[in-house]
Amino acid sequence: MLLLIARRLGLGLLVALTVMTLAFMLTRLSGDLAISIAGPSATQADVEIIRKAYGLDRPLYVQFFSWVGRAMVGDFGQSYFFKDSVSNLIAKRLPITLTLGLVGLSLALIISIPLGILAAVRENTWLDRGVTMFTMVGQAIPSFWLALILMIVLGLNLGILPISGTGTWQHFVMPGIVLAFTAIPALTRLTRSGMIEAMASDYIRTARAKGLSRARIIFKHALRNAAIPVVSIAAVQLGFMLGGSIVIETVFALHGVGYLGWESIAKNDFPVVQAVVLVLAAIYIGLTLLSDILNALLDPRLRTG
Amino acid sequence: MSEPIAIHAPLTSRVGVAGFTVGIVIVGIIAVAAIIGNQLVPHDPFTQDLGNRLKPPFWMEGTQAGHLFGTDQLGRDYLARLVYGARISLLIGIMTVITSGLIGITLGVLGGFFGGRIDDAVLFAITTRLSIPVVLVALAVVGLMGSGLGLVVATLGLLLWDRFAVVARATTMQIRSLDYVNAARCAGASTPHLLIKEILPNIASHLAVVATLEMALAILLEAALSFLGLGVPPPLPSWGLMIAEGKDYMFFSAWVIMVPGVALFILVLGINLVGDGLRNLLGSERSR
Numbered sequence: 001m002l003l004l005i006a007r008r009l010g011l012g013l014l015v016a017l018t019v020m021t022l023a024f025m026l027t028r029l030s031g032d033l034a035i036s037i038a039g040p041s042a043t044q045a046d047v048e049i050i051r052k053a054y055g056l057d058r059p060l061y062v063q064f065f066s067w068v069g070r071a072m073v074g075d076f077g078q079s080y081f082f083k084d085s086v087s088n089l090i091a092k093r094l095p096i097t098l099t100l101g102l103v104g105l106s107l108a109l110i111i112s113i114p115l116g117i118l119a120a121v122r123e124n125t126w127l128d129r130g131v132t133m134f135t136m137v138g139q140a141i142p143s144f145w146l147a148l149i150l151m152i153v154l155g156l157n158l159g160i161l162p163i164s165g166t167g168t169w170q171h172f173v174m175p176g177i178v179l180a181f182t183a184i185p186a187l188t189r190l191t192r193s194g195m196i197e198a199m200a201s202d203y204i205r206t207a208r209a210k211g212l213s214r215a216r217i218i219f220k221h222a223l224r225n226a227a228i229p230v231v232s233i234a235a236v237q238l239g240f241m242l243g244g245s246i247v248i249e250t251v252f253a254l255h256g257v258g259y260l261g262w263e264s265i266a267k268n269d270f271p272v273v274q275a276v277v278l279v280l281a282a283i284y285i286g287l288t289l290l291s292d293i294l295n296a297l298l299d300p301r302l303r304t305g
Numbered sequence: 306m307s308e309p310i311a312i313h314a315p316l317t318s319r320v321g322v323a324g325f326t327v328g329i330v331i332v333g334i335i336a337v338a339a340i341i342g343n344q345l346v347p348h349d350p351f352t353q354d355l356g357n358r359l360k361p362p363f364w365m366e367g368t369q370a371g372h373l374f375g376t377d378q379l380g381r382d383y384l385a386r387l388v389y390g391a392r393i394s395l396l397i398g399i400m401t402v403i404t405s406g407l408i409g410i411t412l413g414v415l416g417g418f419f420g421g422r423i424d425d426a427v428l429f430a431i432t433t434r435l436s437i438p439v440v441l442v443a444l445a446v447v448g449l450m451g452s453g454l455g456l457v458v459a460t461l462g463l464l465l466w467d468r469f470a471v472v473a474r475a476t477t478m479q480i481r482s483l484d485y486v487n488a489a490r491c492a493g494a495s496t497p498h499l500l501i502k503e504i505l506p507n508i509a510s511h512l513a514v515v516a517t518l519e520m521a522l523a524i525l526l527e528a529a530l531s532f533l534g535l536g537v538p539p540p541l542p543s544w545g546l547m548i549a550e551g552k553d554y555m556f557f558s559a560w561v562i563m564v565p566g567v568a569l570f571i572l573v574l575g576i577n578l579v580g581d582g583l584r585n586l587l588g589s590e591r592s593r
Contacts, residue, residue, distance in 0.1 A: 011432065018433045026442065029449050136324075136581065140574035142525055144532050145548060145566040148555060156556050243438030247529050261441050262533065265448035273445050280438040288436075 001296060008292050012285045016278075020071065023277040024064050027270040054080075067274070076275040081267045086275045089260060094279070096166060097249070097256030101242045103172050104179030109234060112184045116191025120226075121218060123196055131192065135185035143244070147178045147251040164253040175252045179245060183237045190233055194226030201225075228298050235291035239284035325582025331575030335568075339391035347371065348382030350389040350542050355380050359558055374564055377547070378554060383561075386542035387568055393543045394524045394572060397458055401523035402516050404462025409469025410512060414500055416470070417477030427474060434467045443526065444535050452538040457530060461523050472515050476508040510587055517580030521573045528569055544569045 027033070034051040035042075042050075051057045055066070070077065076086035119131035154174060155163035165171050198204060199222050207217045246258030253259070257276055264272035343350070348371075357380040360369040368375065374383040416427030446460045480486060481504065489503050528545030530536030537543035539550075544565040551561030 011429075014429070015433045015436055018429075019436055022433075022437065026445055027449065029446060136574060136577050139577055140521070140570050142528055142532075142545075142548075142566065142569050142573075144529055144545075145562065145569065148548070148552060148562050149566075152555060152559055239436075244440055246438070246440050246444070247533065250533060258441070262444065265445050265535070268449070277438060277441055277445070280441060281436045284436045284438070 004296060005289075005293060008289050012289050015285055016282055017068075019281040020068055020278055021064075023274045023281075024067060026277070027274050028060070033268075033270060071275070071278065076278075077271040079264070079269055079272050081264065081269040082272075086271050089272065090257060090275060090279055093255060093257045093260045096254060097242055097245055097258060100172055100175055100179060100245055100249070100254065100256060101238055103176035104241050104245075105183065105234065105238050107176055107180035108183040108187055108237075111180065112187035113191050113230065115184075116188045116230075117195055117218065117223065119188070119192045120195030120199060128192075131188065135188050138181060138185040141181065143178050143182050144247050144251050146181060147174065147248060150174045150177065164251075166253070166255045171252070171254060175245075175248050175254050178248050179241055182244060183241055187230065187233065187237065191226060191230050194229050195222055198222040198225045228295060231298065232291040232295045235287045235294065236284075239287040242283055243280050322582070324578045325585070328575045328578025328580075328582055331571060332579060335391050335572050335575065336395060338388050339395050342388030342391065343385065346382065346385045346388055348385040350381060350385040351540055353379040353381055359554060359561065361558065362560055362564065365560065375560065377561065378550060381542075383564060386547060387544075387565060390542045390544040390547060390565065391568070391572070393454070393537060393541060394527065394569070397454070397461070397527045397537075398520040398524045398576075400458040401461040401465060401527075402520045404458065405464075405466040405519055405523075406469050406512070406516060408462070409466030409515075410473045410505075412466070413470035413473025413475075414477050414504060414508075417474040418481050418500060418504060420478075424474070427470065431467055431470050431474075434464070437464070439464050440526065440529065443530055444533065447530060447535040452535055454537055454541070457527055457536050461526055465519050465523060465526075468515050468519060469512065472511050473508060476511050477504055480504065480507055510583070514580050514583045514587065517576050517583065521576040521580070524569070524573055524576070 034047050034054070034056050055063060058066075067077070074087055076090070078084075079086050079089055082089055115131050115134070119128045122128050151163050151174070154161045161173055162168070162170055195218075199218075204217060204222055207221050212221075242257075245256065246261055248254070249256045249258040250262045257279065261273065261276040261280075263269075264276070354376065357369060357372070357376050359378055360372055360376045360380075361367055362375040362383065363373050365375075372382050372384070374387060377383055377386065412427050412430060416424040443457075443460045443464060447456060450456055486499060486503050489499055494503070527536055527543065528548070531543040531545030532549045534549060537546060539546060547565040548562050548569075551565070555562045
């Protein structure tokens with residue numbers, strides 16, 4: 001078990017380092033950063049001053065290693081636009097994105113697990129097909145479009161929720177629904193197939209032969225085994241959701257990390273872009289690590305490294 | 306897994322085939338509209354007519370004869386733009402799948418076939434790719450390098466190869482030591498021959514399913530990027546861009562976002578239905 005964790009941790013660190021390299025290269029794609037920071041009206045002298053001030057006159061590898069070295073201790077440098085340190089900015093915005101992610105994931109699980117169980121125990125009936133159809137439809141709805149429709153219906157026509165902003169808990173409801181919607185199809189399908197497989201297994205036949213009630217078989221025996229892939233995917237899905245929340249945060253003007261990323265891309269604020277890519281990747285890596293550990297706890301067969 | 310019960314089987318296959326057919330029909334109609342639609346629609350998608358702004362479509366009151374789906378905020382014919390947008394969506398979907406397919410299938414087949422160190426490297430590449438937030442990185446690339454159709458395709462292609470690699474790797478592993486591959490190897494076939502003539506054709510059907518999924522995803526992502534203003538540049542009528550442009554008017558005339566949104570939804574649903582149908586066909590083949 002410890003060996004497993006150690007190996008996964010090592011792999012995670014290596015992946016994080018690779019992502020850092022990629023993020024660094026990414027922000028150098030635009031050519032001369034000093035010119036894009038200075039803006040179109042800057043003179044040659046201004047550009048030179050900026051190049052010196054931001055350390056862009058140093059060789060690329062020096063810039064890279066100094067960035068990596070500082071990032072290791074949580075120092076991502078200064079934002080060019082916000083006049084604040086990047087770490088401060090992210091620390092301020094991260095709770096909003098995490099709240100959104102947790103609201104979205106909880107909603108998604110509340111809807112998709114019962115739906116998946118229902119479809120599995122009524123396999124091959126119209127109910128099952130209906131659930132499958134629902135997941136197909138859900139997969140095809142563009143999230144930003146669903147967001148706009150909710151704004152019109154819930155925000156304008158019914159007037160029960162604020163259309164955009166960050167102030168209160170109500171501001172998280174619509175984005176949460178939209179974010180949940182992006183995860184529901186995959187989670188429902190997974191619960192369904194996991195349940196179907198579990199229901200066809202030998203230990204369920206044994207449980208039936210013992211004369212246990214149907215509800216007990218479904219919830220005690222089958223669900224516990226079907227839950228393994230769902231738990232593992234749920235953690236990974238949360239990582240994807242946080243990464244994908246940039247679209248939803250931007251539509252709803254919810255000032256989380258995703259919105260910060262979008263703002264800084266628009267403003268050419270590359271230390272922030274680099275840091276946001278890295279933070280989202282690190283969260284994803286952490287969540288997959290967590291899901292591996294959870295899996296091993298739920299399923300003793302997976303405990304050998 | 307136990308065999309499906311005979312009484313229920315016809316229902317599943319009947320519905321499955323129906324879904325597949327519906328999917329093919331939807332994608333077919335949209336493809337035809339994308340290719341020859343501009344000859345059927347009597348308007349140009351770029352011609353502005355400021356006297357005829359935001360005219361509603363034919364099912365609403367106050368509609369303008371000749372503009373079946375109404376006009377946008379600059380008086381451009383919405384149907385003409387919709388048809389042109391179909392071309393953009395399909396083009397981006399297909400080009401992205403070709404790019405990402407080439408990358409993913411190459412990596413997956415190599416890793417699955419050779420195993421060992423090569424496979425470790427492929428697995429590492431997949432893990433790294435999965436930890437990169439796609440939308441953010443795509444936005445950053447387009448934001449830093451300037452928007453454009455080719456750049457969107459290249460960016461999405463470089464980001465969406467993971468599922469191709471995962472499936473190609475797993476299926477290659479399953480068949481690499483089967484009799485016919487070994488027979489070909491004993492007959493003196495070279496490694497490239499084995500990979501291209503023996504392995505690829507036999508995993509192609511699985512890759513086709515992945516291709517539909519990735520195409521749908523690429524189309525949705527392009528729409529999202531264009532919606533955020535960092536995808537296909539205006540005045541090109543990408544459906545995502547049409548929704549973005551309509552956003553300012555959606556509270557007064559909701560149809561400006563409904564029309565391109567529904568088009569996007571139907572196209573993606575159609576592609577997914579085709580993919581689901583393909584998967585069911587494969588599934589029934591396997592159990593036989």
